[in-house]
Amino acid sequence: xxxxxxxxxxxxxxxxxxxxxxxxxxxxxxxxxxxxxxxxxxxxxxxxxxxxxxxxxxxxxxxxxxxxxxxxxxxxxxxxxxxxxxxxxxxxxxxxxxxxxxxxxxxxxxxxxxxxxxxxxxxxxxxxxxxxxxxxxxxxxxxxxxxxxxxxxxxxxxxxxxxxxxxxxxxxxxxxxxxxxxxxxxxxxxxxxxxxxxxxxxxxxxxxxxxxxxxxxxxxxxxxxxxxxxxxxxxxxxxxxxxxxxxxxxxxxxxxxxxxx
Amino acid sequence: xxxxxxxxxxxxxxxxxxxxxxxxxxxxxxxxxxxxxxxxxxxxxxxxxxxxxxxxxxxxxxxxxxxxxxxxxxxxxxxxxxxxxxxxxxxxxxxxxxxxxxxxxxxxxxxxxxxxxxxxxxxxxxxxxxxxxxxxxxxxxxxxxxxxxxxxxxxxxxxxxxxxxxxxxxxxxxxxxxxxxxxxxxxxxxxxxxxxxxxxxxxxxxxxxxxxxxxxxxxxxxxxxxxxxxxxxxxxxxxxxxxxxxxxxxxxxxxxxxxxxxxxxxxxxxxxxxxxxxxxxxxxxxxxxxxxxxxxxxxxxxxxxxxxxxxxxxxxxxxxxxxxxxxxxxxxxxxxxxxxxxxxxxxxxxxxxxxxxxxxx
Amino acid sequence: xxxxxxxxxxxxxxxxxxxxxxxxxxxxxxxxxxxxxxxxxxxxxxxxxxxxxxxxxxxxxxxxxxxxxxxxxxxxxxxxxxxxxxxxxxxxxxxxxxxxxxxxxxxxxxxxxxxxxxxxxxxxxxxxxxxxxxxxxxxxxxxxxxxxxxxxxxxxxxxxxxxxxxxxxxxxxxxxxxxxxxxxxxxxxxxxxxxxxxxxxxxxxxxxxxxxxxxxxxxxxxxxxxxxxxxxxxxxxxxxxxxxxxxxxxxxxxxxxxxxxxxxxxxxxxxxxxxxxx
Numbered sequence: 016x017x018x019x020x021x022x023x024x025x026x027x028x029x030x031x032x033x034x035x036x037x038x039x040x041x042x043x044x045x046x047x048x049x050x051x052x053x054x055x056x057x058x059x060x061x062x063x064x065x066x067x068x069x070x071x072x073x074x075x076x077x078x079x080x081x082x083x084x085x086x087x088x089x090x091x092x093x094x095x096x097x098x099x100x101x102x103x104x105x106x107x108x109x110x111x112x113x114x115x116x117x118x119x120x121x122x123x124x125x126x127x128x129x130x131x132x133x134x135x136x137x138x139x140x141x142x143x144x145x146x147x148x149x150x151x152x153x154x155x156x157x158x159x160x161x162x163x164x165x166x167x168x169x170x171x172x173x174x175x176x177x178x179x180x181x182x183x184x185x186x187x188x189x190x191x192x193x194x195x196x197x198x199x200x201x202x203x204x205x206x207x208x209x210x211x212x213x214x215x216x217x218x219x220x221x222x223x224x225x226x227x228x229x230x231x232x233x234x235x236x237x238x239x240x241x242x243x244x245x246x247x248x249x250x251x252x253x254x255x256x257x258x259x260x261x262x263x264x265x266x267x268x269x270x271x272x273x274x275x276x
Numbered sequence: 277x278x279x280x281x282x283x284x285x286x287x288x289x290x291x292x293x294x295x296x297x298x299x300x301x302x303x304x305x306x307x308x309x310x311x312x313x314x315x316x317x318x319x320x321x322x323x324x325x326x327x328x329x330x331x332x333x334x335x336x337x338x339x340x341x342x343x344x345x346x347x348x349x350x351x352x353x354x355x356x357x358x359x360x361x362x363x364x365x366x367x368x369x370x371x372x373x374x375x376x377x378x379x380x381x382x383x384x385x386x387x388x389x390x391x392x393x394x395x396x397x398x399x400x401x402x403x404x405x406x407x408x409x410x411x412x413x414x415x416x417x418x419x420x421x422x423x424x425x426x427x428x429x430x431x432x433x434x435x436x437x438x439x440x441x442x443x444x445x446x447x448x449x450x451x452x453x454x455x456x457x458x459x460x461x462x463x464x465x466x467x468x469x470x471x472x473x474x475x476x477x478x479x480x481x482x483x484x485x486x487x488x489x490x491x492x493x494x495x496x497x498x499x500x501x502x503x504x505x506x507x508x509x510x511x512x513x514x515x516x517x518x519x520x521x522x523x524x525x526x527x528x529x530x531x532x533x534x535x536x537x538x539x540x541x542x543x544x545x546x547x548x549x550x551x552x553x554x555x556x557x558x559x560x561x562x563x564x565x566x567x568x569x570x571x572x573x574x575x576x577x578x579x580x581x582x583x584x585x586x587x588x589x590x591x592x593x594x595x596x597x598x599x600x601x602x603x604x605x606x607x608x609x610x611x612x613x614x615x616x617x618x619x620x621x622x623x624x625x626x627x628x629x630x631x632x633x634x635x636x637x
Numbered sequence: 638x639x640x641x642x643x644x645x646x647x648x649x650x651x652x653x654x655x656x657x658x659x660x661x662x663x664x665x666x667x668x669x670x671x672x673x674x675x676x677x678x679x680x681x682x683x684x685x686x687x688x689x690x691x692x693x694x695x696x697x698x699x700x701x702x703x704x705x706x707x708x709x710x711x712x713x714x715x716x717x718x719x720x721x722x723x724x725x726x727x728x729x730x731x732x733x734x735x736x737x738x739x740x741x742x743x744x745x746x747x748x749x750x751x752x753x754x755x756x757x758x759x760x761x762x763x764x765x766x767x768x769x770x771x772x773x774x775x776x777x778x779x780x781x782x783x784x785x786x787x788x789x790x791x792x793x794x795x796x797x798x799x800x801x802x803x804x805x806x807x808x809x810x811x812x813x814x815x816x817x818x819x820x821x822x823x824x825x826x827x828x829x830x831x832x833x834x835x836x837x838x839x840x841x842x843x844x845x846x847x848x849x850x851x852x853x854x855x856x857x858x859x860x861x862x863x864x865x866x867x868x869x870x871x872x873x874x875x876x877x878x879x880x881x882x883x884x885x886x887x888x889x890x891x892x893x894x895x896x897x898x899x900x901x902x903x904x905x906x907x908x909x910x911x912x913x914x915x
Binding site: 017018019021022023025026028029030032033034035036037038039040042043050051052053054089092093094096097099100101104105106108109112115116118119121122123124125126127129130131132133134135149150152153156157160207210214216217220221231234235238239242246247249250251253254257258260261265 | 638639640641643644646647648650651653654655657658659661662665715716718719721722725726732736737738740741743744745746747748749750751752753754755756758760761762764765791792795796799824852853855856859860864870873874877878883886887890893894897901
């Protein structure tokens, strides 16, 4: 049945709510004014230039990019084998393993971050690279396991069975047959895990310090203090980055499939 | 004189799935001579695919043994079994070319690159795809994919070729041709083959031996003609081919009293309640009062209920003293079905040996 | 056993990053905060007693529940037409619409809230329109209060509701509605008598999920509340980092966690029921 006009109207309202902030960020980021004023008094790229010359934010950007790269590689290396086990092998306690590996995603990051602070601070590991990497792995590994499980599960089991009958050992079949066919899923997992770490704010709030801080934390603190178009320029840059990453994933295997379970 | 040694011997295979009350495979035993083609025929869920997977080593039986050429392979993992399997979905590796797929098994056996390429090419040529080795599976039609899967399974020169519903994914038009090609190839190579199907025509047309399976057991293991002409059980009589069912009381001398009729049969069953199955194409159509041909000792006066014309075949459904019966004949045969209309009187005749009689359940 | 071996590295990291901090959190919630504000190792429920005896905690809990419950409800209701539209769209559009529906999930929360500030602020889009058209002389306070927090939270919860509803509605055969139409039901009646009852389990699941997420939301109340909106999450943060009362923060976090676990059990029970019906 064709959707009725009422449905179209209400759906449009829903999409407006979902997409309006992004649209406004785009508009305000090129404002020439000094505040988040609407309508903008004029248009300029001055806030993007200001952003590029903001040392605190730029060094935080460097930290976040490096952190996200480390975390996504770690999450894939650690989570990939676990995901393979969940998607492919039959063993006692498989359901329990799956539940254990997704448990951190069920709990609020605020509580996770607080817990990490309370145990890492006494050891002097708060506001250090190992502490931040550990904190980000906490959400990145379950996320990577989830996407990789889907990726492995979409490769038909029969392919491995066929490889066995042709003389491949289980390890050969996993490496030669399943892994290459799950590769797009692995790339999607890497990209999405990178984004998860790159955007992670709450856990980081507990684990950063004056000398080691991430972009989302600095952005959050900036937005707490002042609201000028600089923050909109930063927000817009992050949105464009996320859109590019998502478009990449969508091309590779379809985002809805990667997220869904 | 050489003794016919079984090439494949299954003995007492049982496989239970956790959470299922009945066994998927419930005591399968059979011997298959070298070079023969066995069809496992049965409805879905009868355990035929599980049996095939057990033979391939993809499932482990709870009990029972599998011997190939006198060697017990029950505990061997699939990659050490030397069996070529064609999966229902073909399971071609999507990231490899057709020749890459065919060469994979040879590579696993440590055969040199040049030799692999030569043998993969030979296998592809054998199935008529010599020119398409560089294509990826998704660039091939369903029929071509099926042949690549067959070439891949045969390239390793398997002790046993296993085919799981290999024709089910093909168009009906393609199916007959591929069926005959597989059979010709199998006979030429002399590869002992087990073939799973739910399609009786496929099974009868291709196999040297047919095992009709039901509920995890073999109901009858015999040559195709035997299965069709002399079904051993009620299940085989109804699953393979069509048959009208007559219920009645068996009296001494093989006489089945059925409604108002007494029908002669060749059964040796003792007297008691019984049911009989009669294939429609064995029933001859006569004019009322016409004498039956020699041997057609059972005659029944009937009234036509329905006439179904399907082009090559005409089916007549008629009411008789023994119950409703179906007669089937070639549309251009000599029997005078033309002009018959519902309500017309006619006469049906069949031979005693055409009645398959079983004890009533 | 190979399975557990393959998962061992991931499990080991999660044990260090998850089990240990959670155990530490519980242990520290039993410590004592002295008069001077220093932490003293102890085994006492003092922090819990202090929190539960304080009427501010009750107010916090009530405010948190009210905010999360209402925002989750509005988010679910707004997500329903979006999910229905995704389901009704032609295959060509379905992927794009679904992607737009969940896109905010992939954009940092702070970035989106900056957009809401530009919409709801005193000089923002809405107030500019209200004052420009002469409907109001002074800006309508839409930010730095509960209204702003609620709007921001609705938007950040909506993508989750859309995801749950798309999954839940996807299992419903669209021919059911066509059947209702052929039986003479109009659009409205088809929606009320066929679509809505069938979507009810998915709606409940969406509300419960967004409720759980809303209860622990921190960034939205913090940024949109402008320091004037207090919920359990902001209080936990302040206790831990502003007042450095670790036992107090840990105890409040444990209380929040207890409430969430209860809700998640409820959700597991109801969604399992929905699975049986589907």
